Amino acid sequence: MEQIHFRIHRFDGKKKWIQTYSLPYEKGKTVLWALTKIKDELDPTLNFTSACRHAICGSCGVKVNGNSFLSCKTSLDEIMETFNTTTLTFEPLGNFEVIRDLVIDWEPKVEKMKKVKPWLLADEKVQKENGFKQSEAEFQRISSPTDCVLCGICASECQQLSVNDGQYFEPFIFNKAYRFLVDSRDNQPKEHLRPVLENDLWKCLHCMQCVTQCPKGIDLTDEVAFLREETMKMGEMNNQGARHAYAFFNDVKKKGRLNEMTLPIKTDGLVKTAKTKIPFAYRMVTKGKINPFHFPKEVQGIEGVRKIYKHVLEQEAKS
Amino acid sequence: MLTYDVVIVGAGGAGMMAALSASEDKSLRVACISKIFPTRSHTGAAQGGINAAMGYRDASDTTEQHFKDTVKGSDFLADQDAVEFFTKNMPSMITELDYYGVPFSRDGNGNIAQRPFGGASSPRTCYSADKTGHVILHAVYEQCLKHNVEFLNEWFLLSLSVEDKKLNGLVAMDIKTGDIHPIKAKAVVIATGGFGRIYWNRTTNAINMTGDGSAACFEAGIPLKDPEFVQFHPTGLASTGILLSEACRGEGGYLINKDGERFMERYAPEKMELAPRDLVSRSIETEIKEGRGFGEGIEAYVLMDLRHLGEEKILQRLPQVRELAMDFEGVDLIKEPVPIRPSCHYMMGGIHVTNYETCSTPIAGIHAAGECACVSIHGANRLGGNSVADVVLYGKFAGIGARETARKRQFGKEEPLLKESKKWERRFHSVREKETGTSLVDIRNRLAEAMWNNVGIFRMEDEMADAVKTIDTLIHEYKDAVIGDPAIRYNMAFVNYVEIGNLLNLAKAVALGALNRRESRGSHSRGDYPVRDDINFLQHTLIHKKGEQYELEYIPVKITTYQPEERKY
Numbered sequence: 034m035e036q037i038h039f040r041i042h043r044f045d046g047k048k049k050w051i052q053t054y055s056l057p058y059e060k061g062k063t064v065l066w067a068l069t070k071i072k073d074e075l076d077p078t079l080n081f082t083s084a085c086r087h088a089i090c091g092s093c094g095v096k097v098n099g100n101s102f103l104s105c106k107t108s109l110d111e112i113m114e115t116f117n118t119t120t121l122t123f124e125p126l127g128n129f130e131v132i133r134d135l136v137i138d139w140e141p142k143v144e145k146m147k148k149v150k151p152w153l154l155a156d157e158k159v160q161k162e163n164g165f166k167q168s169e170a171e172f173q174r175i176s177s178p179t180d181c182v183l184c185g186i187c188a189s190e191c192q193q194l195s196v197n198d199g200q201y202f203e204p205f206i207f208n209k210a211y212r213f214l215v216d217s218r219d220n221q222p223k224e225h226l227r228p229v230l231e232n233d234l235w236k237c238l239h240c241m242q243c244v245t246q247c248p249k250g251i252d253l254t255d256e257v258a259f260l261r262e263e264t265m266k267m268g269e270m271n272n273q274g275a276r277h278a279y280a281f282f283n284d285v286k287k288k289g290r291l292n293e294m295t296l297p298i299k300t301d302g303l304v305k306t307a308k309t310k311i312p313f314a315y316r317m318v319t320k321g322k323i324n325p326f327h328f329p330k331e332v333q334g335i336e337g338v339r340k341i342y343k344h345v346l347e348q349e350a351k352s
Numbered sequence: 353m354l355t356y357d358v359v360i361v362g363a364g365g366a367g368m369m370a371a372l373s374a375s376e377d378k379s380l381r382v383a384c385i386s387k388i389f390p391t392r393s394h395t396g397a398a399q400g401g402i403n404a405a406m407g408y409r410d411a412s413d414t415t416e417q418h419f420k421d422t423v424k425g426s427d428f429l430a431d432q433d434a435v436e437f438f439t440k441n442m443p444s445m446i447t448e449l450d451y452y453g454v455p456f457s458r459d460g461n462g463n464i465a466q467r468p469f470g471g472a473s474s475p476r477t478c479y480s481a482d483k484t485g486h487v488i489l490h491a492v493y494e495q496c497l498k499h500n501v502e503f504l505n506e507w508f509l510l511s512l513s514v515e516d517k518k519l520n521g522l523v524a525m526d527i528k529t530g531d532i533h534p535i536k537a538k539a540v541v542i543a544t545g546g547f548g549r550i551y552w553n554r555t556t557n558a559i560n561m562t563g564d565g566s567a568a569c570f571e572a573g574i575p576l577k578d579p580e581f582v583q584f585h586p587t588g589l590a591s592t593g594i595l596l597s598e599a600c601r602g603e604g605g606y607l608i609n610k611d612g613e614r615f616m617e618r619y620a621p622e623k624m625e626l627a628p629r630d631l632v633s634r635s636i637e638t639e640i641k642e643g644r645g646f647g648e649g650i651e652a653y654v655l656m657d658l659r660h661l662g663e664e665k666i667l668q669r670l671p672q673v674r675e676l677a678m679d680f681e682g683v684d685l686i687k688e689p690v691p692i693r694p695s696c697h698y699m700m701g702g703i704h705v706t707n708y709e710t711c712s713t714p715i716a717g718i719h720a721a722g723e724c725a726c727v728s729i730h731g732a733n734r735l736g737g738n739s740v741a742d743v744v745l746y747g748k749f750a751g752i753g754a755r756e757t758a759r760k761r762q763f764g765k766e767e768p769l770l771k772e773s774k775k776w777e778r779r780f781h782s783v784r785e786k787e788t789g790t791s792l793v794d795i796r797n798r799l800a801e802a803m804w805n806n807v808g809i810f811r812m813e814d815e816m817a818d819a820v821k822t823i824d825t826l827i828h829e830y831k832d833a834v835i836g837d838p839a840i841r842y843n844m845a846f847v848n849y850v851e852i853g854n855l856l857n858l859a860k861a862v863a864l865g866a867l868n869r870r871e872s873r874g875s876h877s878r879g880d881y882p883v884r885d886d887i888n889f890l891q892h893t894l895i896h897k898k899g900e901q902y903e904l905e906y907i908p909v910k911i912t913t914y915q916p917e918e919r920k921y
Contacts, residue, residue, distance in 0.1 A: 060682060062682065063680065073793045077836035078836065078837040083559055084392045084394070085559075086558065086592055088679070089396050090391070090392040090397070105680070108679070133839075134842075136842055139505070147497055152452075152494040152495060153494070159451065161444075161451045162447060164450045164463075166463070167458050169460070172457060179480075179487050181490075183389075216455075
C-alpha cells in the first residue's frame, strides 16, 4: 500500500461537506499522526482537538469508519486491518454538538453532569484539616472509575443516547455517580443516586458498545447494573425498570423461563399495557409469533435453577 | 466590558486551585479562563506522585528533610525561605486533597501510601498508582463545579494590559466565536504551565504547552527568572518525545548505538545504563552528535533494547511501558528495540515571582503559580514529585494572594485596555486575510531544531550564539508568517500562530540565559564550563524584555539554612 485516503467530515458553523486527503503510508503511525500531518502539511483550516498525545487528557476522541476512538492511541495499521480498507472516514464524536470540523462542545455535558453532584459529599464533621482513613480494598473500588478521562467516547457510542430525548445520562455521568457512590469517604449516596434514577437509568440497553470502546476499559454496564440495584435497595421498586427486572426474576424462579405474555403487564400494569400494547400484540398473534393461550410449564431441571437462586440469595445475604 | 475582580488564566492544577481559593470570598467575581477544557490540562500527565513529609511510611521523615533534599536537588539555586514555606505547608495540602476526594493509593493502615523517589532521603511521595496528576486534576475540577467557579473554556489569552507597573486587565479570544474581549480585572493569576514546546516534538509536554502566560507577562514587563534551566528526561520516544518510564533502565534495558555497541560503557563503565538522568541524556546526545546514532538531525535516535529480559519479565514488570511503545511508536518491546532520545520535560524557570507567600510579581495585580512561575523552589533542577506539589500548593496561595489584592486594589484604566483589544482585532483581521508569506510550521520546526541542537542538553558558547542568531532571524520572518485559514470561528491556525510567537520570545530568553551562565549547575550543563561557579553564578538570572531588546540582570539567591556544598549522591 502506498497511500492512505481520508474522508473528513467538515463543518464551518453553517455548511457541512466531506473533504478528501491522501498521505503516503508510514508504518506504525496513529490516527492523531494523520490528523496532525494533514493540518501541518495539507490543510491548515482543518480543526480537531488534541493535547497530551498519550491517552490521559481525553481531548482527541474521533469517529473512524463509524466507531469512536481516542485518536492518539489508535494505530492506523490496526484500523485499516479491522475495516479492511485504505480509505478512512473521520467524523466528530456522535451525540455531541459540533463546533467546527471534528471539534465538539462539552459545555452542555458539564451542565448535565452537575446533576449527579459529581464531587465528594463527606460527613459535615470532616474538615479540610483532617484526612480520611481508607483501606486498600476501599481504594480499589474507586480506582477503575477514576481512570475516566472524560473523552466522551462512551457517549458517542451510546445507542440509547442517539434515540433518547436528551434526558438520559451519558455513560461517563453514570460513572461519575458510581465513583462517589462506592467511595467510602462519601456519606450521602442518595444525592448522587436519585438524579441517576430520575434520568432514565433503566433505559440502558446493555449493548456494551461503551465498554467495548472505552480507552480505559471501564466496566460501564456493570456500573449501571450496580446503580440499578442500589436504587432498588433505596426502595425505588415502583418504576418500570424495577418491575421489569422483578418480572424476569420471578418468572425464571417459578418456571425457569420467561412468560412473555405477562411480562408487559407486570412491567407497565394492565391499563397501560391494554392502551399501548394491544394492537402490537394483535399483530404478533395474527402473524403466529405468539400464542396467547400458551402458558409455559416448568423447564426440565427447574430444581437446578432454584438451587442457583438459593445460592445467590445466600451469598447476597452474607455480603 | 467584561469585568471581574479576579481572573485566573489556565485551568490546570494551579489555575483551578487558585480559582477555588479566590472564589471562597463570595463577594468577589472570579473567572477562570482556559484555552482548553479544564481536565485536558497537562497536570493530568504527571504520573509518579506528590511529595509531602507525612511520615506515614517513614515516621522519622520531617518537613526539614524535605526542605534539605529540595535545596540540594536544586543545586543550591532555590530560594530557601520559599522552599521552607513550601515543604512546611505540603502535609496539610495533602489532607486537603484527600478532603476534596482525590483517590490516593493507601497503605495497610488506611493512610495515604508513599513511595521512594529520586533525590529524596525518605519515601515521601504520595501517589495514586501511576496516575497521580490525573486524579488530582479531576478532583480539583469537581470542587470547582461544586463551588460554581465560572469557567470561560476555550478562551485564549492574547495579552495583558499594564501601565506604570499596574494591571488594567487582559485581552482574550473566545475561540468558539472568534470574538476578542477586553477583560477588566483587579487581579489576575497566571497559571499557564511550562513551555517545553520550544523544542517542539522533543518534549514530553502536551502539544499546547506554549507558555502563553509567561510570554504575556514577559511582554508586559515582568522579567523571566532562570529560564536557562530546562530538565531533560533521557528516554523519550524518538518520534513523539512521549516519556518512557525510568523503570526500563531500572529493569536492565540496554542502550545501543548504530554500531550495536552498549555505548554507556564509554561514559559510565560501572553504572552503565543506570547512571543518573542528566549523564545518560548527555551520553545519548554525544553518540548522536558524533555520528553513531540512527537517522539524521532532529529525527536521530538510539535504541533501547529490552529483548534480553524475556517476554515474561517484560509483561510482568513493564506492561504499561510496553503498551506505550506499542501504541505510540508501533514497537513491541518483546520483539524489537525501541527508538529513543532524550526529551525536554520541565521548565524550572519562569515568571519572576517576588513574594513566595502571595505569588505576586513586580506588577501590581499580577500573580503567577505552577510551572509558568519561578518562585524559586526548584532552582537549577527539580526533584521528581515536587511539580504537582508546587502546582497545588502555590495555586492555592496565589489564589489567596489574588483575593487579597482584589480587596485592596481599585480597577485600572479602561482606555489602554480597549486600545490593546482593538490592536488584537486588527491583527486577527490582517493575519486572516494574508494569503502568502512564511510557513508557520517551517518557523516552528526551525526553532525546535536550533534549540535542540544548540541549546539542548549539551551547551557550548558558539553554538548558543548561533541559536540566538537563528531565533532573531525567525522572529523577523514571523512578522511575515501566513496561517492559511481565513475563518473567524474556531480558528486554531490563528491560535497556533500566537502560540508560536510566544515560543519564539521565550526561546530567545532561554538561549540568552544559557549563553550568559558560564558554569554548569543542575540541568544546565556546559561543555566549555563544566563546573559549578558559586563565586560568579550563585545568582538568579533575570531577563527583561523591553520592546525588541532583551536585558540581563542577576539577583542574589536567598540562603537561610543550608550553605552550598558539592552535590553528590
